[in-house]
Amino acid sequence: MNAIVNGVLVTPDRTLPDKVLLFDGRIERIADKNEQLPQDCRVYDAAGGYVLPGFVDIHVHGGGGYDFLDAEPGAIDAVLRLHARHGTTSLLATTLTCPDEVLYAGIERLGRAIEDGAPSDGCEILGVHLEGPYFAAAAKGAQAIREQKIPTQAELDKLDALSRGHIVRFDAAPELPNMDLFAAWTKKRGILTSVGHSAANAETVLSYYEKGFTHITHLYCSTTTEHKEGQTVHGGIVEAAYLEDGITVELIGDGKHVPRETMLLCFKIKGAEKTALVTDAMRAAGTNVTGSILGEKHSGTPVIVEDGVAKLCDRSSFAGSVATMDVCLRTALRYGVPLTDAVRSCTLTPAEIAGVADRKGSLDPGKDADVLLFDRDFTLKTVFLKGKEIGE
């Protein structure tokens, strides 16, 4: 049994300053500080710092020099280790738009990696997240859309088979042809379906919400707001997200993609219960390189890394973040998001969106003991993956 003493425990709705967290592989219970600790208990002194549940990142492509699509042996584990060191204890492994053969091979490797299990010092993969390939060229951002792809039954079934049924999230542009077929297919499999890299107007987003598009991919990045189509004004993805309470959203929390006022506005309207913070990290996350590649090593797009963010070489678009989830938490706190809300958006809310809140996302008894120990300045000190300290 492990015990963390002298820490401030952060729950989704309050902070608990005088409690002790007891855990093994799972969270055992929250005890009073005056209680006698169990015998042979290993005690960690938080020294007045904070005790948080592990981060759940529902949108992440890579880190530590590797992308989840890289064919190189060890690439996937390297990404999992890098993010675990920064407090992410579970994640969705995200793909992007790339040549078919690269995507198919990548999905196949990820499906196998999920079944093999994560290395003991790497975060758990909750499933495969397909960001594309059914995106609108008009909202491509840094996605390399060379030809407009639309979903077909045959390709969807192929993707599902390659992943061994491990696709848990699929982002697409609902204004494209065949989206009724797509929505019915994802709904049947219980796959989280998200509006992403889309030029849709609010009417389209709201009608596809009814068909199962319940989430918005990186709100404010490659999304629409109110605009004119011909001589008629329309709301955009942003307005639809704010209007429909059932829609959940994610914001890239690197402090570069979304400005302070915008993040605060989103928390004010959607609340921490509907807003997840994500890294959308690419391979350069956690490194200090100045040049990198967005996507798989051989087919990807060369990018530059400057001012703490990846950019296309002509600086026409950001090309993913180089952040880790500890950075996202500190960004939200610096912007003025209350502590419990900021933590919820990095933990329980993404766990709920990913459908794993029964075992991830909070310090409730019975959940996996994914636990983070921060000092008073929110520098991460210790990470426990299912009760095991990383780096031991």
Ligand SMILES: [Zn+2]
């Ligand atoms: Zn992404």
